[in-house]
Amino acid sequence: MLRSMTIEQLSTPCAMVDLDRLERNATAMSERARRLGVRLRPHVKTHKCIEAARLQTAGGHAGITVSTLAEAHAFAAAGFRDITWAVPVALDRLDDCSDLARRTEHFRLLVDHPDAVAGLEAFAAAQSLRFEVLLEVDCGHHRSGVDPDDPEAVRVAASIGASPHLALAGILTHAGQSYHCRSRAEAAEVARHERDVMAAFAGRLRAAGISVGEISVGSTPTVTAAEDLSGVTEVRPGNYLFFDAFQAAIGSCRLDEVAFSVLATVLGAYPERRELVVNAGALALSKDPGPIHVDPSCGYGVVVDPSDQHPIAGLRVVSISQEHGVLHSDRPLEPSWQPGSRLRILPNHACLAAACFDRYQVVRGAELVDEWRPVRGW
C-alpha cells in the first residue's frame, strides 16, 4: 500500500495535477458538449495520459483525438477503439497507420492535399486496406486545411469519396486563431465563424452529392465560448482539462480552475533587486511567451501559493534559462521566501510545460494520491 505522502515531500521541480479541479473541468466540458448537442471527442495531446483520458470520456462517447502516432499506439493498447489523428498524415508513417487501423474500430486520418490523398490511396490499395479520412478545412487559422471557398476543396473531397480504398468520414477544422482573442466574447465570435464556415462547406459538399458524416471543430477557447453549434457533430478541445495561465488570460477559464502546475524550490533570494531564483526554468515551464497580446508583462506563468494556489500579487517569472527561473516582486520580498522554500507556478501553456515531464504528481489538496506517466515521443 502506498504510504501517504504530501506535497512537502515531493522532489522539485515536478509537475502537479490537481485532481479536484481536473474532475470539475472534465465534468463541465462533458455537460457543455451535451448542452450544445455535440459529441465530445477530447484531444489528449495536453496530458497524454490514459488515466486523464478515462476521466474525459467517462460521461459518454469514448472517442478521442491524438496529436502523435505514439499517443495513438498507447491509447489503442489501453483499449481506446475510436481515435482521430488530428495532424495532417505523414506519408512516411503509413505502416503505423495501417497497424492502428487494424487494431481499432475507427482510426481516422487527416488530409488537406491531393498528393496526400494519392499517397494514402496507393498505400491502402497495396495493403488491401480502407482508411477513414477526414478532410481538413482552413477556417481562418491558415496553418493547414483546404480553402473551403476554392472549388478544388470539393474536388479533393469527391476524390476521397470516390476511392475504393478511402472512406470520407467527414470534415474537420481547428480555429487556432482563437488564441489571438482577448476575451471570451471574441472567442465566441471565432466559434460562430468556425461553425458557419463548416456548415456552409458541408452544404456545398452535399449539394455536390458528397455525403458528409462528421463535422468536427476544435480548440479550447472556441468550445468554452461557443453559444450555438448547430450543424456541428463533434468538438475536440484538449487544453480545457488542465487549462493554463494563457487560457485564463483570454477568458476561457478562471485561474482557480487551472489543474496543472509546477512546484519549484527557491534557490536564491536577492532582496536588493527584489528577485528570487527558483529551480523551474525553460525545461520545466517551456519557453512559451504566453498571453503577451493581453498582458505584455505576463512573464512565464502565474506564481501561486504552494498550498492554496492563491496567486501571489506582483510576483512574476520575468526570465528563464535552462534550469533557472527568475522571479521579480513589485514589493519587498516576503521573509518566508528563502532558499529551500517553495512556490508553485501555473505555466503559460500547459501542453508544452506538461511535455517537459515524464510523470505527473496527482494531488487532492496537499495529499499525493497518484502518479501518472504520460506518453512521450512520436
Added chain:
Amino acid sequence: MLRSMTIEQLSTPCAMVDLDRLERNATAMSERARRLGVRLRPHVKTHKCIEAARLQTAGGHAGITVSTLAEAHAFAAAGFRDITWAVPVALDRLDDCSDLARRTEHFRLLVDHPDAVAGLEAFAAAQSLRFEVLLEVDCGHHRSGVDPDDPEAVRVAASIGASPHLALAGILTHAGQSYHCRSRAEAAEVARHERDVMAAFAGRLRAAGISVGEISVGSTPTVTAAEDLSGVTEVRPGNYLFFDAFQAAIGSCRLDEVAFSVLATVLGAYPERRELVVNAGALALSKDPGPIHVDPSCGYGVVVDPSDQHPIAGLRVVSISQEHGVLHSDRPLEPSWQPGSRLRILPNHACLAAACFDRYQVVRGAELVDEWRPVRGW
C-alpha cells in the same frame, strides 16, 4: 549486428547528431582550452549523454559540469568522478548531494547566499560529511551569484572556509549576458570582463587570507571568443559541442559546425501562400525565440537540406504550434517539397531542442552509426 541504416529510414521528427562535426567541435574546444592555459570542464547539460561527454573529455581532464542531480547521478554511475553542479544548491535535495559526494572524488556544490551556506553546513554536520563548495559570483548577468564588490561576498567566502564541514573549492561565474552579444568581438569583450571580475575578486579573497583554488568561468560565447584567460583555472562551455542557430548568429560558430538538427517530414504544401507545414513543432524544436536581437525575422531555426545540410535560402520557420511547424519561402516553393518529403532544421537553441527527445540518431553523412539516450528529469 546492427543492420546498416541511412537517414532515409529514420522516423520523423527525430533528433540527429552529426558525429563528424561533433568530434571536430570537441577537439577544437580541447585545443582552445589548452592554448588558453585552462582546464576544460565541459558542461553536459546540452546533450546529457555519456557518449558525448566521453568525447568531450577524451583529451585531458575528466571533470564535467552538470545542470541537474539526475545528470550527476547518471554520470557518476558511468564512472565520472569529478562533477560540479553549476546551479545554486537546492536545500531540499541534500540527501542526493551527500550520496553523490560519497560516490565521487569531487562533487562540488554552488552557493551564493549565507542562508544556503548555513543550511548546507547544518546538514553536513549532522551527516558527518564535508561538502566541497564553490562560491558563485555575479559578473554582470544578474541571475544568481554574490556581488563581488560587496564586502558581504568576502564574508560569505570566509564563512565557507571557516566551516569544518565545508571546503571552499573556489569561485565560479557564468557570463550569461554574452547571449546578448551580436558578434564574436562583443563576446570577447564580455570574456575579458568575466576574467577581470574573477581575477579581481580572487585577489580580494586572497588579501583577506582566504585561499582560492578554482577560478571557473563559463558560457560558449565567451569561451569561443576569449583571447586571454590569465588568472582563470577552468572553463565550462557546454553548448559548443552541438552549437545551434543562435550561436552561429552571434558568431560563436559557423552554420556548418552545428552538429545537432531535427529531421522533419513535409505534411502539407501551400504554393499560393508559399508555405509548407512540417511535423516539427514546439515539442521538437522548443519555443526558444532565437537570436531576435541580431535577426528579428530569424524564426524558429535554420532550414537545411536533409542530405548536405546546406542552408536553404529564404525558407524560414515562421511559426510553430505543438506538432506543426510552418515554413515560409521568399520564392516559389520547390516542386520537390511535397507531402512526404523531408527537411532538416538547425534549432535556435540546441539545449532546449535536444531536451525534447529521448534518443538521438547519431550519423556520419547519410549513415546511421549509433543511437544515444540522454538523461532526463531532475
